Amino acid sequence: MGVIVTPVTVSPILRRPDRRFLLSVYHLLRERYGHARWWPGESAFEVCLGAILTQNTSWSNVEKALGVLRRRGLLSFQALRKLPSTRIAPLIRSSGTYRVKARRIASFLAFLEDYGGRPRALARETLPEVRTKLLRVKGIGPETADSILLYAAGLPVFVIDAYTRRIFFRLGLLNGQESYAEIQALFAANLPRDAGLFNDYHAQIVRLGKEVCRTRPRCGDCPLEGRCLKRGL
């Protein structure tokens, strides 16, 4: 009686990541989209809320929730901190998983209390120190933490999201099995440690992801044409 072995196909890394390749991808994107220096939000505080609200959610749904908070004058630490999560929840309904996210926002606001309610103040600590603390906050995982640290606090950490995974999988630098930390280490090892570059690079990735590199590849007018291996992920 033989043992039935389920075949496991793990694609090898098809291209060896190096500094030149990663920078050439960045320059192609920047050539197409211009300099982004970006996160949609008028303040560092709004960036933090957006980072939590966009968890597994399209940005258009996040914008609706942020719009409700803005119209009610709640897009500030001082205003929102006063509300219990049960009152935040209905305001962010459009962002999906709203009860969960309301609790996560409340947890983050309690954490931010130690920094005077100012996300920029996170940068007064070292990156490893503040990142560890942020990851202890319930509902703040690696991507959310890094988005807050990079885009709200200005610290040099590369954000890995679904777009990053998809695009670099199709470029042959990832095999689709890597952990968040592994992908982040790849970027850290092959790019200069520069918050401005990390900010703009990830912004370019998101833009490409939104406009071209979707789950079901449409592969319209892609600036990475010729480098993409057109693999589905």
Add this chain to the structure above:
DNA sequence: GGCCAGGACACCA
């Protein structure tokens, strides 16, 4: 009506 969208976490084997 189903799939997808810039995740995170609890639970289970």
Add this chain to the structure above:
DNA sequence: TGGTGTCATGGC
């Protein structure tokens, strides 16, 4: 330690 279910809305 890795896999799976859950949270849940809105656009296509």
